Amino acid sequence: MAHDLDAAIRAALPEAAVLSAPPAPVQPDEAADLLRQHYGLTGQLQPLSGERDANFLLAPAGGGARCMLKLSHPDEDPLVADFQTQALLHLAATDPDLPVQRLLPDRQGAASVRIQDAAGRTRVARVFSYIEGLPMPQAPRSSAQRLNVARMLARLDMALAGLQHPAGARELPWDIQRADRVRPLLVHVTDPARRALAEAALDGFEQRAKPRLATLRRQPIHNDFNLYNLLVDPAATECVAGILDFGDMVQGPLVNDLAVAASYQIDESSDALASIAAFAAAYHAVSPLQAAETALLLDLVRARLSMVVAISGWRAAREPDNAPYLLRNNAVSWARLAACAALTPEQVQSAIHAACRLSTPEPLHA
The missing domain is CATH 3.30.200.20 (Phosphorylase Kinase; domain 1)
Known part of the structure; x- marks a missing residue:
């Protein structure tokens, strides 16, 4: 049975072979x-x-x-x-x-x-x-630090624009453009409520975001702007001192880079809507976002969080000795998924535009 399951997963997500x-x-x-x-x-x-x-x-x-x-x-x-x-x-x-x-x-x-x-x-x-600095997970978190992460990502994305490379079109496992492919991995989530939470996020991605990805601005993106890939200044922990690990780079919608980063910056214990809007507004202040991008941001964030819990859960089941490392973002990702579950794309877009002092456009209908 396990062999049949692995075969089904490899068929659905062949690019994940390098992860296993x-x-x-x-x-x-x-x-x-x-x-x-x-x-x-x-x-x-x-x-x-x-x-x-x-x-x-x-x-x-x-x-x-x-x-x-x-x-x-x-x-x-x-x-x-x-x-x-x-x-x-x-x-x-x-x-x-x-x-x-x-x-x-x-x-x-x-x-x-x-x-x-x-x-x-x-x-x-x-x-x-070698960049000297303190790994961000070891530093105190603050709103100033979160906003500086958004600004640094915007600056990085602006600098990456114009790069062309044939590997950009390759299919990689951590690419939000193919988030729906991780659905078979959710078989390893034994809690029905949690599985439903992740499946609902993937449903929103498939129904609203995926059909519109091809219409968005595209370029090479870092694609893994998580806390473990960032260093801060030990003397001023709100300042980003280093950006690491370009190993998951893809050519994709520019807003996907923002979605990846935002998914790791949501304050799951407070107001998820406000934290997403503030993070997007800080990015926008350096690299202006388009209305089509703000309309899809929530679904892309939720898709990324679903990918985290699906891929990490699958890999931990295959590699139990390495499970603590693989699941290091798992618990907080479930909490963030739950914090975002009741939000709508329209709410998030309106909050972003208010934070950016922009008028909110007409909603995009599915």
Whole structure:
């Protein structure tokens, strides 16, 4: 029965195969040899956690700024890694002051290099600058911090505009454009009330948002602006000091990036409507939103939250030893889904437009 279920899920969400691929660790001595051979770098290596890639922090011998070695998973298409590489190069040219990692070239001046690991598998190796800062989940939360996250995302999206890459059209598991594909994963949600909550969110996405996605502005987006991918200044925790992990980038509707970020910033214990509206208004102040985007934002936010609980629940069932890490956003995502359940797209659009001091347009009818 379990085998049949896995087969059905793979058929519905084939792009999720990379998420269920077994780990492909790299030994520190292998990483040290690679750094020495290709980058001329030596020093003290420390393994870092990573969902798919093998990562190491290097403290260079003789001092100097720390850097990070990243080795892509062998099951990941090198084209996906190149999308991330080109995005960082593009950002260095369009907004060099953005707090993102910078690529350190190898001895031949290349931004990345393909290597064969100890098992003979092809992987993409890159070395990044290391951004110092406090991970946002370890910092106090505040309304000022939330608004600064929205402003930073808007600035990032403006800097990404104009980037073109063939990997942008690839189907990736965390793409809201295909949120309805996670519905079979909800079989792992044993609580009927919770499952109904997620299914209702996916229903709203299918009925109202999905048919209109093709009409919205499109560009490359970060697609994973969650707290674990953001650093803050330890001395001023309302300030965003670093943006990490471009591994889930896609070419998609611009508003999807806002929806992803907003889904992690909802104050589930307070007024969800007010927090969504304030977050969207802060984004709008830097990068103006269009009426068609504000009309769909609620359904896109709820779709993202449904994806979080569906994909994390499925992966935790498959990888029980890694369940605490996989489910780290699960409980709060259910709370946020519940906080948004009674809201309507019209309410959210009106609240956003009021916060932006814009007139509310006529509602879009299904």
